[in-house]
Amino acid sequence: MRAARIHELGSAEAIRIDTVERPPPGPRDVLVAVEAAAVNFPDTLMIxxxxxxxxQLPFVPGHECAGVVTAVGSRVTRVAPGDRVATLASGAFAEYVVVPESSAVPIPEGVDAAEAAATWVCHLTAYHALRSTAQVQSGDVVLVLGAGGGLGLAAVELATALGATVIAAASNADKLTAARERGARHTVDYAGSDLREGIRAAVGPGAVQVVIDPVGGRWAEPALRELSWGGRYVTLGYASGEIPSIALNLVLLKGAVIKGMEIRTFAQHDPHSAGRDRMEFTELWQAGRIRPRIHARYPLEDTAAAMTAVANRQSVGKVVIEIVTPGAVEVDEIDPLIGAHAFSSAQPDKS
Known part of the structure; x- marks a missing residue:
């Protein structure tokens, strides 16, 4: 199979499209022919x-994809060959990935692979952050920093769905327009104006109950200063490239809570909340209340360009890599080497 692999840490220019061995699924795994994979900011940090x-180098980047199940392990019962699924999967920028059965989620009718691939990492991260970490209630005022990126837009959309009043802060007019389209009541251009003054103009001083921050940097402290007493600040990443230092007296005076949340380990540390959140999130998605914004689509050969666009924060919403042509996978064989039902691809087999 073909896969985009990074051979030297530094920049996306070190990515090559290699031919590598296609992985077999284990007893509780499924093999997915990847139709589309989404690029997330942590992918750019990893390379x-x-x-x-x-x-360890070389490795295949990517953690979020969607496609067609082509083979299942001998102990898989919930997923069948031919199912369209979205999944969180390491090494997603490849023609095939192997994932645990529990990670494969059916794609709702009418949702294409690119939208499905662009949903899970950012939207599920945002939902965990809002629902479990910040415990957002209807009527809360939620400030979302970096509101024009994939995670920020997801947080705007989901906070609105939870009944919050959303202030979206981003670095340009296009990103703020996208945030308003996703439900933001107020917007602040923090590149062209003072963030704290913009928040106060929108809702008054000290009126924010929750801050969702995937950006860090110099915007963290003014956002924290506008929390109400007992407010909750959730740190999700540092897209600005700067990890902020916070004066703890601000936390003391406000009775504030600062918490971190990381999608890779959230279910491991809080399986009960993770299971509940995932069920609620899936219901919202299947009801059509979640639709990611696709900024651009690239072929696998242009993975380096796709990752550069995300690293440079040029995208509004999600960047997607389209890999296997939709509809190119057909049922016609059982692979005796895998010991499970399998499919062959209408494209040439490169394994």
Missing amino acids: AGRYQTKT
Whole structure:
């Protein structure tokens, strides 16, 4: 199969399209022919060697994709060959991925693979942050920093769905327009104006109950200062490239709570909340209340360009890599080497 692999940490220019062995599923795994995969900001940090954890070179980036199940392990019962699924999967920028059965979620009718691929990481991260970490209630005022990116727009959309009044803060007019389209009541251009003054003009001083922050940097402290007493501040990442230092006296005086949330380990540390959130989130998605904004679509050969666009914060919403042509996978064989029902692709087999 073809896969985009990074061979040297630094920039996306070190990505090559390699031919590698197609992985077989284990007993509780499924093999997915990837139709589309989404690029997330942490993917760009990983290939730059700036992420919190390191991966041995060479590796295939990507953690979010959608496609067709082509084979299932001998102990899989919930997913069948031919099912269209979205999943969180390491090594998603490839023609095939193997994932646990529990990670494969059916794609609702009428949702294409690109939209499905662009939904899980950002929207599920945002939902965990809002629902479980910040415990957002209807009527809360929620400030979302970086509101024009994939995670920020997801937080705007989901906070609105939870009944919150949303202030969207972003760096340009196009991003703020997208945030208003997703339900933001107020917007602040923090590149062209003072963030704190913009928040106060929108809702008054000290009126924010929740801050959702995937950006960090110099915007963290003014956002924290506008929390109401007992407010909740959730840190999700540092897209600005700067991890902020917070004066703890601000936390003391406001009775504030600062919490972090990371999607990779959330279910491990809080399985009850993770299961509940996932069920509620899936219901919202299947009801058509969640629709990610696709900024651009790239072929697998242009993975480097797709990742560069995200790294440079040029995108409004999600960037997607389209890999296997939809409808190119057909049922016609059982693979005796896998010991499970399998499919062959209408494209040439590159394994």
